[in-house]
Amino acid sequence: MIRPGCTLGILGGGQLGRMIAMAAAQLGLRTHIYAPDDNSPAFEVAAEVTIAPYEDEANLVRFAKAVDVVTYEFENVPSETAAVLSAHALLAPNAQALAVSQDRFLEKSFIAGLGIAVAPFAAVSSEAELAEAVDRIGRPAVLKTRRFGYDGKGQMMIRPETDPIAAWEEIGRAPSVIEGFVPFEREVSVVAARTASGAFAAYDLCANEHRHHILATTQVPAGVSPETEAQAFRTARSIAEALDYVGVLAVELFLVTDGGSERLVVNEIAPRVHNSGHWTLGGAVTSQFEQHVRAVCGWPLGDAARLGRVEMRNLIGHDADEWEQILGEPGAHLHLYGKAEARTGRKMGHVTRVFPEKA
Numbered sequence: 001m002i003r004p005g006c007t008l009g010i011l012g013g014g015q016l017g018r019m020i021a022m023a024a025a026q027l028g029l030r031t032h033i034y035a036p037d038d039n040s041p042a043f044e045v046a047a048e049v050t051i052a053p054y055e056d057e058a059n060l061v062r063f064a065k066a067v068d069v070v071t072y073e074f075e076n077v078p079s080e081t082a083a084v085l086s087a088h089a090l091l092a093p094n095a096q097a098l099a100v101s102q103d104r105f106l107e108k109s110f111i112a113g114l115g116i117a118v119a120p121f122a123a124v125s126s127e128a129e130l131a132e133a134v135d136r137i138g139r140p141a142v143l144k145t146r147r148f149g150y151d152g153k154g155q156m157m158i159r160p161e162t163d164p165i166a167a168w169e170e171i172g173r174a175p176s177v178i179e180g181f182v183p184f185e186r187e188v189s190v191v192a193a194r195t196a197s198g199a200f201a202a203y204d205l206c207a208n209e210h211r212h213h214i215l216a217t218t219q220v221p222a223g224v225s226p227e228t229e230a231q232a233f234r235t236a237r238s239i240a241e242a243l244d245y246v247g248v249l250a251v252e253l254f255l256v257t258d259g260g261s262e263r264l265v266v267n268e269i270a271p272r273v274h275n276s277g278h279w280t281l282g283g284a285v286t287s288q289f290e291q292h293v294r295a296v297c298g299w300p301l302g303d304a305a306r307l308g309r310v311e312m313r314n315l316i317g318h319d320a321d322e323w324e325q326i327l328g329e330p331g332a333h334l335h336l337y338g339k340a341e342a343r344t345g346r347k348m349g350h351v352t353r354v355f356p357e358k359a
Helices: 015-026 039-046 057-065 079-088 095-104 105-115 125-139 165-172 226-242 288-297 315-327
Strands: 007-011 030-035 048-051 069-072 121-124 141-145 155-158 176-180 186-194 201-202 206-211 214-220 247-258 260-272 309-316 333-335 346-355
Touching: 007 015, 007 176, 007 214, 007 288, 015 079, 015 288, 030 039, 030 057, 039 260, 039 346, 048 201, 069 288, 079 260, 095 105, 095 260, 105 176, 125 141, 125 165, 125 176, 155 165, 155 186, 186 226, 186 288, 201 226, 226 247, 226 260, 260 288, 260 309, 309 315, 315 333, 315 346
Parallel strands: 007 030, 007 069, 030 048
Antiparallel strands: 121 176, 141 155, 141 176, 186 201, 186 206, 186 247, 206 214, 214 309, 247 260, 309 346, 333 346
């Protein structure tokens, strides 16, 4: 039984780990952060830290034995790391969720196997497979590494004029997946939580705008029909239940409109708290970070209701220099991540603005 006063172990010391730790402290939990970088921003708000590589089995064992439950802030946890932790502590979400979400081909195969719509896709591990996949799926298409891609990294567009082999060279000829291009109207996502007992709660569907492959803004509500939003909730619940998932997850989707009708196509899943859920910190009764802590500890889930019309804006690089102006805005909730250096493309914080609903 995990109670206030117990210790939550968090693998990863970035801004997501930081905000999970802050939510845990609010609920009376101690946190122990494990990360290899001694400048990790999550260290500033944790009771204990371990600075060691994710492959360091001895330190992983000590860490696991020192906490009551382990969670993580990013999905690229090595499978060997997950195995070591699982042998000595409760790990939530589980290792299957990690394995599925780490590999784009396995992920799309898993989702398609549930009868959920995804873009046409094919695995690529040789020039022959690449040529066959392009012929079958057509152009435009997107070539992505199977593993370790985020914020647009590790992917290339295959347009009518593109040499597919040259594009594959650009991403290091890594094992890849090619996906048919989806002519979407907008990108949306649903952030939801599930407990080990099967309790489920989803936040309102949100609409996301990306710039330079990085999430720029999130708006809630997403401006879709009630039927489309209900479909997104069913999709998230089906995926969570099939994975026996515990914690918060995000499902990123494409909204496609055709002749006035709407349909959803899953892009990818993230087995963790998610950037598009940052609006819940100040914009919902229970933030995604508190919801994640509740879920992995086996506690009742919180109220996921929105507090108004909400917009979240990421503060990228020197956007964070606007902190004083933002603090002077009524209805603005500023969150800075404690990173020492602002760099182009680096997420330094976010601001959530809550507006009254229109009558």
